[in-house]
Amino acid sequence: MHPLKKAWAAIAVLGGTAVVGSYVWGLSSIPNASTDFWGGTPEALIPLYTVSMLLGAVSFFFITAFVLVLDPATARVGEGFGFPVFLWIYLAILVPSALWMPLVAQMVASPSEPVWWVIRLALLVVGLASVALVAALLRVSPRSPTWLYLVSVVGAVWFTVHTLVLDALLWPVFFR
Numbered sequence: 001m002h003p004l005k006k007a008w009a010a011i012a013v014l015g016g017t018a019v020v021g022s023y024v025w026g027l028s029s030i031p032n033a034s035t036d037f038w039g040g041t042p043e044a045l046i047p048l049y050t051v052s053m054l055l056g057a058v059s060f061f062f063i064t065a066f067v068l069v070l071d072p073a074t075a076r077v078g079e080g081f082g083f084p085v086f087l088w089i090y091l092a093i094l095v096p097s098a099l100w101m102p103l104v105a106q107m108v109a110s111p112s113e114p115v116w117w118v119i120r121l122a123l124l125v126v127g128l129a130s131v132a133l134v135a136a137l138l139r140v141s142p143r144s145p146t147w148l149y150l151v152s153v154v155g156a157v158w159f160t161v162h163t164l165v166l167d168a169l170l171w172p173v174f175f176r
Contacts, residue, residue: 004072008087012064015094026101036108037101039175049166056162059155063133066152069145078139085136092129093163096122120172127164134160 001009026033038046072083103119134156143149 002072004083004087005068008067008072008083008090011087011090011094012067015090015098018098019094022098022101026105030105030108033105033108037104039171041171041174045174049171052158052162052166055155056159059152059159062148062155063137063152063159066137066148069148070140070142074142076141077136081136085132089129089133089136093126093133096125100126116176120168123163123168123172127160127168130156130160130163 026037030036041049067086070083070086075083077083077085099122100119103115103122107115107119134153137149137153137156140149
């Protein structure tokens with residue numbers, strides 16, 4: 001396996017495991033996490049968030065499957081980038097995503113402005129990295145298999161709507 005593909009796979013597997021692990025930890029060990037972490041989000045919006053989270057997670061698997069089939073030696077993203085752009089994008093999505101649950105747990109247990117701003121920054125980084133992911137997918141070549149590429153682009157757009165609009169911009173308004 002190409003060394004860049006190994007590095008990306010390590011980021012995807014370790015980062016994905018850290019994200020899922022942080023949610024398992026948070027929801028299983030923090031009393032009332034499943035309600036407290038919504039803050040003041042209107043109950044009517046919670047099903048929208050839940051469906052959107054599930055669609056985003058499924059989309060991320062399709063995106064990952066597409067990136068997995070790319071050949072790091074020949075894949076191009078626009079004129080100036082190659083496969084390594086996906087390593088940086090995945091790091092920018094997965095690291096702050098894994099930190100979100102522990103940060104919100106800290107905020108619920110002991111509210112503070114610095115923690116609040118780190119949460120906001122983490123969500124914004126994920127949202128902007130999601131925009132970068134859409135841009136990279138729109139400019140990547142080759143784009144085969146075509147069906148997987150198309151599903152990945154649509155999924156990346158949805159993932160961006162969720163992470164940038166719902167998580168980074170809307171959730172903080174309701175949480176506080």
